[in-house]
Amino acid sequence: MSLIVAKFGGTSVASPERIQMVAKRLIAKRQAGDQVVAVVSAMGKTTDELIGLAAAVNDNPPAREMDRLLSTGEQVSMTLLAMAIESKGYKAMSFTGRQAGIETDGMHAKAKIIKVHNERIMDALNRGYIPVVAGFQGIDPNGDMTTLGRGGSDTTAVAVAWGIGADVCEIYSDVDGVYTADPRVCPRAKKLDAISYDDMLELSAAGAGVLQMRAVEFARKWGVVIHSRSAFSDAEGTYIKEDPAMEEAVITGIAHDTSEVKITLRQVPDMTGVAAKLFSGLAADMVSVDMIIQNISEDGFTDISFTCPKADLDRARNTLERIVPELNAREYVVDTNIAKVSLVGTGMKSSPGVAALAFSTLGENNINILAISTSPIRLSVVVEQSQATEAVRCLHHAFGLDSDSIFEETQLSAEEIAAKMAKGR
Amino acid sequence: MSLIVAKFGGTSVASPERIQMVAKRLIAKRQAGDQVVAVVSAMGKTTDELIGLAAAVNDNPPAREMDRLLSTGEQVSMTLLAMAIESKGYKAMSFTGRQAGIETDGMHAKAKIIKVHNERIMDALNRGYIPVVAGFQGIDPNGDMTTLGRGGSDTTAVAVAWGIGADVCEIYSDVDGVYTADPRVCPRAKKLDAISYDDMLELSAAGAGVLQMRAVEFARKWGVVIHSRSAFSDAEGTYIKEDPAMEEAVITGIAHDTSEVKITLRQVPDMTGVAAKLFSGLAADMVSVDMIIQNISEDGFTDISFTCPKADLDRARNTLERIVPELNAREYVVDTNIAKVSLVGTGMKSSPGVAALAFSTLGENNINILAISTSPIRLSVVVEQSQATEAVRCLHHAFGLDSDSIFEETQLSAEEIAAKMAKGR
Numbered sequence: 122m123s124l125i126v127a128k129f130g131g132t133s134v135a136s137p138e139r140i141q142m143v144a145k146r147l148i149a150k151r152q153a154g155d156q157v158v159a160v161v162s163a164m165g166k167t168t169d170e171l172i173g174l175a176a177a178v179n180d181n182p183p184a185r186e187m188d189r190l191l192s193t194g195e196q197v198s199m200t201l202l203a204m205a206i207e208s209k210g211y212k213a214m215s216f217t218g219r220q221a222g223i224e225t226d227g228m229h230a231k232a233k234i235i236k237v238h239n240e241r242i243m244d245a246l247n248r249g250y251i252p253v254v255a256g257f258q259g260i261d262p263n264g265d266m267t268t269l270g271r272g273g274s275d276t277t278a279v280a281v282a283w284g285i286g287a288d289v290c291e292i293y294s295d296v297d298g299v300y301t302a303d304p305r306v307c308p309r310a311k312k313l314d315a316i317s318y319d320d321m322l323e324l325s326a327a328g329a330g331v332l333q334m335r336a337v338e339f340a341r342k343w344g345v346v347i348h349s350r351s352a353f354s355d356a357e358g359t360y361i362k363e364d365p366a367m368e369e370a371v372i373t374g375i376a377h378d379t380s381e382v383k384i385t386l387r388q389v390p391d392m393t394g395v396a397a398k399l400f401s402g403l404a405a406d407m408v409s410v411d412m413i414i415q416n417i418s419e420d421g422f423t424d425i426s427f428t429c430p431k432a433d434l435d436r437a438r439n440t441l442e443r444i445v446p447e448l449n450a451r452e453y454v455v456d457t458n459i460a461k462v463s464l465v466g467t468g469m470k471s472s473p474g475v476a477a478l479a480f481s482t483l484g485e486n487n488i489n490i491l492a493i494s495t496s497p498i499r500l501s502v503v504v505e506q507s508q509a510t511e512a513v514r515c516l517h518h519a520f521g522l523d524s525d526s527i528f529e530e531t532q533l534s535a536e537e538i539a540a541k542m543a544k545g546r
Numbered sequence: 547m548s549l550i551v552a553k554f555g556g557t558s559v560a561s562p563e564r565i566q567m568v569a570k571r572l573i574a575k576r577q578a579g580d581q582v583v584a585v586v587s588a589m590g591k592t593t594d595e596l597i598g599l600a601a602a603v604n605d606n607p608p609a610r611e612m613d614r615l616l617s618t619g620e621q622v623s624m625t626l627l628a629m630a631i632e633s634k635g636y637k638a639m640s641f642t643g644r645q646a647g648i649e650t651d652g653m654h655a656k657a658k659i660i661k662v663h664n665e666r667i668m669d670a671l672n673r674g675y676i677p678v679v680a681g682f683q684g685i686d687p688n689g690d691m692t693t694l695g696r697g698g699s700d701t702t703a704v705a706v707a708w709g710i711g712a713d714v715c716e717i718y719s720d721v722d723g724v725y726t727a728d729p730r731v732c733p734r735a736k737k738l739d740a741i742s743y744d745d746m747l748e749l750s751a752a753g754a755g756v757l758q759m760r761a762v763e764f765a766r767k768w769g770v771v772i773h774s775r776s777a778f779s780d781a782e783g784t785y786i787k788e789d790p791a792m793e794e795a796v797i798t799g800i801a802h803d804t805s806e807v808k809i810t811l812r813q814v815p816d817m818t819g820v821a822a823k824l825f826s827g828l829a830a831d832m833v834s835v836d837m838i839i840q841n842i843s844e845d846g847f848t849d850i851s852f853t854c855p856k857a858d859l860d861r862a863r864n865t866l867e868r869i870v871p872e873l874n875a876r877e878y879v880v881d882t883n884i885a886k887v888s889l890v891g892t893g894m895k896s897s898p899g900v901a902a903l904a905f906s907t908l909g910e911n912n913i914n915i916l917a918i919s920t921s922p923i924r925l926s927v928v929v930e931q932s933q934a935t936e937a938v939r940c941l942h943h944a945f946g947l948d949s950d951s952i953f954e955e956t957q958l959s960a961e962e963i964a965a966k967m968a969k970g971r
Contacts, residue, residue, distance in 0.1 A: 137602035144603075171622070177562035178569075178626050179633035186632075186640055190625040193618040197596070200615040201603050207611075208604035215611055220689060264645060 123288040124246075125150060128160040128256065128278035130294050133352040134198045135165035137205075143352075144205035147251055151211060156246055158285065159253045160278040161202055163194025184229030188258075188268045192218070195255035195274070203253045213251045216241060218258035218266065223280060225259035225267045232259055232267035234276070234339075237284035246285075254281055272333025279336045283343045289360075290340065290347050292332060297351035298358035299324070299331050301522040302375040307513045309523040313374065315360040320373040320465055323499045327463035328378025337361060371475060372466040372520040377513050379460045379506055381411060382434055383491065384441070385426040388451035391418040395448055396425065406440045408433045412461070412494040412501065426492055428461065428503065459491060460509030463501040464516060470497050482519040488512050548713040549671075550575060553585040553681065553703035555719050558777040559623045560590035562630075568777075569630035572676055576636060581671055583710065584678045585703040586627055588619025609654030613683075613693045617643070620680035620699075628678045638676045641666060643683035643691065648705060650684035650692045657684055657692035659701070659764075662709035671710075679706055697758025704761045708768045714785075715765065715772050717757060722776035723783035724749070724756050726947040727800040732938045734948040738799065740785040745798040745890055748924045752888035753803025762786060796900060797891040797945040802938050804885045804931055806836060807859055808917065809866070810851040813876035816843040820873055824850065831865045833858045837886070837919040837926065851917055853886065853928065884916060885934030888926040889941060895922050907944040913937050 127147060134140050143159070150157045171190050175182045182190075199215040206213035218225075222238025245252045256274025261267045269276050275292055282290035299321065302310040316324075318341035325334045331349055340347050340361065350358025389395055396415065403410055414426045429437055434455070441453045469475050479500055483490060488511060492503040504512050517523060552572060559565050568584070575582045596615050600607045607615075624640040631638035643650075647663025670677045681699025686692045694701050700717055707715035724746065727735040741749075743766035750759045756774055765772050765786065775783025814820055821840065828835055839851040854862055859880070866878045894900050904925055908915060913936060917928040929937050942948060 137599060140603055174562060174622070174626055175629055178565055179629035181633075182629040183632050183638075186625040186628045186638075189621060189640060189642075190629075193621045196614060196618045196621075197599070200611040201599055203611045204600055204604035204607040204615075207608050208606075213608075213611075215614060217614075 123155045124285065125155050125157045125289055125291060126160060126278050126282040126285070126287045127157055127291045128274060128293060129162065129202075129352060130274065131162040131165050131167070132295050133293055134161055134163075134202065137201065140164075140198070140201050140205045143202060144209055147206060148209055148211050151251065157251060158242060158246070158281060158287070159202060159251065160256045160274060160281060161195060161198045161253065162256050162274040163191075164198045164201075167194040167197065185265055188229045188232075189266045191268055192255070192258040192266045195257055199253045199255045203251075206251050206253070211251060212249050213253055214245050215253045215255070216245075217255050218277070219260035219264075221252075221254045221277075221281060222284065223259035223277060225261055225269070227261040227263065227265070227267065229261075229265075229267055231270035232261065234259060234269070234280050237280050239281075239284040242281065242285055270335075272335045275333040275336030276339055279339045279343075279345050279347065282345045283339075288346070290345050292336075292347055292349050293352040294331070294349070295352060296331055296349075297354060297356055298349050299329070299361070300374065302513050302517050303329070303377065306377065306510050307375070307517050308527045309514075309517060311522065311524040313359045314357070315362060316373055317467055318361060318363060319498060320467055321361045323463070323465040323496070324374050324376045327376035327465060327499065327501060328380070328461065329374070329376040332361070371468040371472045372464050372522065373468070374465055375513055375517055375520075375522070376463045376465060377460055377509050378463070379509060380431055381428040381459065381461055382431050383426055383428050383456040383459045383503060384437060385424055385454045385456070386441075386445065386448070386450045386452075387424055387454060388422045389425055390449050391421055391423045398448065399425065399444060400427075402440050402444045403427075403429075403437060406436045408437045408440060412492060412503065414492045414494070428459070428492070431457065456491075458506045459503050460506045460512075461501050461503050462509060462512045462516065463499055464520065465499050467498050469500070476500055478519060479516060482515050483512060486511060486515045488515075548580045549710065550580050550582045551585060551703050551707040551710070551712045551715045552582055553699060553715065553717045554587065554627075554777060555699065556587040556590055556592070557720050558718055559586055559588075559627065562626065565589075565623070565626050565630045568627060569634055572631060573634055573636050576676065582676060583667060583671070583706060583712070584627060584676065585681045585699060585706060586620060586623045586678060587681050587699040588616075589623045589626075592619040592622065610690055613654045613657075614691045616693055617680070617683040617691045620682055624678045624680045628676075631676050631678070636676060637674050638678055639670050640678045640680070641670075642680050643702070644685035644689075646677075646679045646702075646706060647709065648684035648702060650686055650694070652686040652688065652690070652692065654686075654690075654692055656695035657686065659684060659694070659705050662705050664706075664709040667706065667710055695760075697760045700758040700761030701764055704764045704768075704770050704772065707770045708764075713771070715770050717761075717772055717774050718777040719756070719774070720777060721756055721774075722779060722781055723774055724754070724786070725799065726949075727938050727942050728754070728802065731802065731935050732800070732942050733952045734939075734942060736947065736949040738784045739782075740787060741798055742892055743786060743788060744923060745892055746786045748888070748890040748921070749799050749801045752801035752890060752924065752926060753805070753886065754799070754801040757786070796893040796897045797889050797947065798893075799890055800938055800942055800945075800947070801888045801890060802885055802934050803888070804934060805856055806853040806884065806886055807856050808851055808853050808881040808884045808928060809862060810849055810879045810881070811866075811870060811873070811875045811877075812849055812879060813847045814850055815874050816846050816848045821850065823873065824869060825852075827865050827869045828852075828854075828862060831861045833862045833865060837917060837928065839917045839919070853884070853917070856882065881916075883931045884928050885931045885937075886926050886928050887934060887937045887941065888924055889945065890924050892923050894925070901925055903944060904941060907940050908937060911936060911940045913940075 203213040224236040225232035347361040628638040649661040650657035772786040
């Protein structure tokens with residue numbers, strides 16, 4: 122008998138029919154002799170609709186009110202799921218963030234969990250109920266509802282799993298696990314049976330959108346085993362845990378990311394404090410800088426490049442229009458046609474040849490490297506967007522990640538693929 | 547400076563635009579130097595939509611889950627109203643039933659208020675906020691959300707008014723007060739400046755749908771002055787209070803009700819226990835019996851008539867199919883074509899001639915009386931539905947209630963009139 126937390130995202134509870142499917146799945150676990158606690162997101166597009174209502178009455182709604190408004194989405198899905206379970210003859214009881222004992226700080230819209238009480242959940246389990254917990258929400262010291270920000274429902278699931286000492290925290294979504302690369306880009310990608318927290322965090326940071334980083338960080342910190350699996354099949358997914366006990370590969374997976382732009386400042390006078398001025402200016406204007414590349418100085422001038430999300434480009438332009446003249450740089454150039462391809466693997470630490478093999482592989486395939494950045498367990502290169510698919514495939518092959526079988530497109534509809542690509546919360 | 551509770555129903559907060567109007571109205575009170583606390587219902591048809599979602603997953607949803615689900619409707623409207631107030635430069639803060647200190651028993655779907663704490667509301671007022679309270683909901687001893695049932699938001703408003711010692715509890719709706727009769731039926735109806743709790747309760751019980759009886763009962767018990775007024779104009783409405791200090795009329799108003807049916811059991815053997823058996827059977831099947839009329843016995847047989855809501859007719863038929871043979875009655879006859887017309891007035895107690903004047907007035911106008919029932923401050927007659935309008939008008943005239951001016955149809959749209967007729971919660 123296991124104690125399981127099972128988290129279902131917005132797509133999985135988007136309609137009464139899907140909620141019935143989730144109810145069946147939870148009941149199947151009980152019939153198999155396991156104890157289970159469900160955590161749910163809001164139904165489908167509910168959150169967007171609530172945000173729209175708020176925007177109609179206030180351009181800049183107070184965060185306390187916004188949190189309470191958004192938290193109603195999960196209150197709806199949790200009660201409907203509890204009702205669906207009861208309709209099938211099993212006892213269920215829903216719990217808001219407060220009732221589930223999720224205590225947070227008072228930072229509305231991005232609250233941090235400071236304490237998890239497990240009494241009510243454990244009591245419900247002991248009395249034979251399937252507890253259903255609202256994801257994404259908690260209660261602050263004033264007794265006000267807070268929300269946990271992006272990835273909040275995954276974080277709730279991990280926190281509840283920790284709070285009740287669950288054996289595993291299952292996170293159901295429209296992808297069936299973590300792959301060595303995106304199967305839509307690289308048909309020979311393999312699903313991983315397991316992956317370490319560190320590799321998972323690096324893959325997520327490099328663009329693999331399977332799990333929310335914050336939930337993985339929480340799980341790493343508190344030793345919660347995550348099982349990322351499909352809401353639409355019974356197949357095993359991927360376990361994220363401290364010691365995945367997998368074959369020690371140098372590279373665990375390859376992520377790619379086409380959501381960034383590269384900006385280059387040309388002919389910047391190479392003086393002390395230039396980089397500090399540039400990047401503190403960008404930070405002040407809320408531009409999230411990812412990679413930074415500074416070329417070797419020549420004749421007292423240098424080029425400085427950085428990447429940032431496309432979504433931050435307008436703000437970056439504002440900063441640069443002001444700062445470029447101050448720095449006496451010649452100009453800045455924006456390249457929106459790039460992709461970042463990242464090799465991730467804890468095994469990289471003890472394998473000095475990774476960069477050499479990566480660069481030679483890309484060279485043999487006539488793929489030009491526009492920028493490079495590294496961490497102890499990650500190597501990222503920026504390439505032209507048109508060459509990103511080829512870059513992922515040839516690196517995947519070169520590092521021995523290829524599966525024997527070619528990934529066949531699953532039965533996902535166009536709508537479901539679109540949903541896959543849009544990251545839920 | 548007054549301390550005012552202002553309650554707005556679902557029609558008044560049905561859209562972002564209407565919520566903005568309510569916000570303006572509350573701010574105007576503040577600008578006039580008054581302190582104000584708002585209480586809101588769920589937006590427009592929200593509650594029906596939530597009930598529909600629940601029905602899609604469970605034919606008989608658990609009451610605890612249903613209460614939590616329905617309570618989200620008021621959480622949405624309260625946050626949007628608080629946001630709208632803030633967008634206009636005033637401070638506002640929303641409060642759920644729990645946060646507003648509305649403690650109830652654990653009877654989900656029809657919880658009774660057992661305690662009202664005023665600390666958070668008073669604190670918010672003292673700090674310059676306009677508190678916005680979710681109607682219809684409270685918290686039970688388990689920390690679970692409860693709902694107060696039909697008329698719940700009006701009851702919340704009265705409870706909050708009592709809790710904070712408000713000078714008046716204003717209940718805004720799409721009618722502009724309490725009239726001597728329904729102006730759509732009786733064009734010479736007058737708006738009352740004030741009415742006693744007792745008369746208001748009798749009028750409501752007799753079919754006048756202005757205020758929920760439960761809220762009036764609560765107000766009477768705790769001495770809260772209610773002001774029933776229009777959400778769409780600034781005109782004064784009607785005060786409901788202990789001593790209305792109005793001109794001592796014999797009759798305060800006339801209500802009519804076309805929502806009942808009359809059922810007659812023919813030729814029932816006139817034996818002990820017959821009525822008990824009939825009406826305990828109807829009660830067991832959840833039929834709300836209103837008037838009961840038993841004719842004089844003749845040859846050992848009698849006819850028994852009663853009225854009940856049309857909505858209970860199917861259940862009543864079930865009961866009667868079983869009980870009529872047991873009673874050895876000949877048959878039962880259903881008359882759906884009836885209306886109940888009621889004269890209400892505390893002054894009736896000391897005016898013995900009311901019944902005589904009523905009956906002779908109806909007779910002179912060729913209106914046949916099908917049944918009669920009385921209380922110390924009410925006289926109700928059942929007439930044919932086609933004669934109801936004429937009955938109201940001639941009684942209104944005979945008892946000196948006619949206004950000098952003829953009621954002109956207001957600028958209400960057809961939709962608004964329909965909304966008037968549908969009772970909100």
